[in-house]
Amino acid sequence: MRIWASSSFLRHYDEAQILLKSQPQICAIGADGGHTTITNSGGEIVDPHRNVGRTIMISIAICVVTYLLVAVAVGSNLTIGQIVEARDYSLAAAARPALGQLGFWFTIVIAIAATTSGVIASVFAVSRMLTMLTEMKMIPHSHFGMKGGIRSHMLVYTVVIAGTLAVLFDLSRIASLGAFFYLVMDILVHLGVYRHLRNEIGARSSVLLAAIAADGIILAAFAGVKLESDPAIVGIAAVSIAAVFGLETLFLRRTRTSNGNAHQGKRVDGSSKSHEREADQQ
Template sequence: MRVFDVSDPGIWVPVLAVLAIASAAAVNLVGNRLVERSAMITAAVKIGGIAALAIAGILATGVGSLSRLVDAGDRTPPDHGWAGFLAAVALTILAYKGFTTITNHGADLRRPERNLGRSILISIALCTVLYLLIVVAVSGSLSVPQIVEARDYALAEAAAPLFGPWGVRLTVIVAVVATLSGLIASLFSVSKLYDMLRDMGQAPGLPGREGHQSLYITAGLAILMAAFFDLSRIAALGAILYLTMDIAIHLGVIRRLRDEVDATVWIPCVAIVLDLAVLVPFVALKAGSGPLTIALTAGVALAIFAAQWVTVRRRGDDDREGDEHEHAGA
């Protein structure tokens, strides 16, 4: 909206969000080959665009700004102290959700036993380099209050001495590409995961045998969220649910699957402690500043739990009926 000089986006934000989700779903309906090709192109655009902006920001402030990697610089304390810092980490965890997207693509990779781990390591290395470049570029050009004021355009402001107004335009282009490609990849991986859960009788499905029903369910729920909630509330809701799910999975591994998967118990235990370390302060701060978000999150969690409980119970009833028919036939 900033590119088009729209001061009050109003209804345009949810409209554009719904269009983006619908477009990503349409790409997934075409097939895996188009998803793979689009992922390669958009990844190159994202990495190239972000790197160009970050390097421009570093050049604008001088190579000496690289000392920011080891220098604390502006020691402005975070809002709400350490609790505010840890709560902010809860939101940044969503930036790393893409690594779970890689694992959901395992069945579509050539030689997944080798390429899955390699893909994750390469992705982490690229993200680390890019994030460090962004930190150096932004912190070398802007103070903390300026970064807060610039918000989504902080990197464009840092690169402004070299790119001028084109910095904002390039940032918008990269953001649009990143959003669309992220939606395409997320819908693909989540629908595949939902397919697996539905086949296992762990998640509900739609009537009939439509092959893309998991994609329809995933995209439909995403559209409802985008249409009725603002992006900051969606991010907060997603962070709470994601961390809660992570804790539940680790507990399940420790209690029920530790021998089956030969788990090293201390690893999921440490993960649970770290999840709680950021989840508890985030929920506490949100309960004070945005109790409606906490209420909505609790409602969504209860709806998910109820849907799965009904589905699993129905599967159990169907299994018992099948066993009774087999015994009757025998």
């Protein structure tokens, strides 16, 4: 979430309007991927049924406080125009007036370290989740001649896919694709829980429906903004999501068919052996 805090906001309002018209962008969108990393690593948490929820709330609270502090620090040291011009390194630019060039580079080093640790944590969490889905036979898997277990393979695949995206798209487009996929996934997960699991796990229907509605509103607003500023990424996201749905549907149908045939074969096998035993007894 990007929040601009500046004592001279009104004075720079006209300047911001001109900059936003010349370069359309999203003013604010909320996101915290930390809780997904926590849930994907739930098997490594002590007493996960109690501590996963607590950890998620702590993660969200830390993010809110951090974002507010960053917004105040940036908004109190830079004008709206300087923030827009600095873009991705606005925090480092805000450190320069107070701490000089040393503060500028120190902030960059801290940001690189934080980004690296976040990427590593996300990669391992995603590979763990993909390993679980593979073992449940919900996604296809191939060794491609590699040694080691499934989790090692998934780690390699995740890094390769992330590297490919980094080569093909800039950071803003990668973030946009991630937002589209995440919002659609979140809607479907909540819908699945509402339709099939809410009674079993004691979930409240009102909470699930509110989450679905909130995700739908955010998705529609985000898609509308992106259609004006970057319609190509909306098309890429739509085609990619449709491709994932199509391929996953084909895979699950084939898996169910093969499992059904195998189960039927076992029944026929068991029936024939039973008949043979009866014949021997006679």
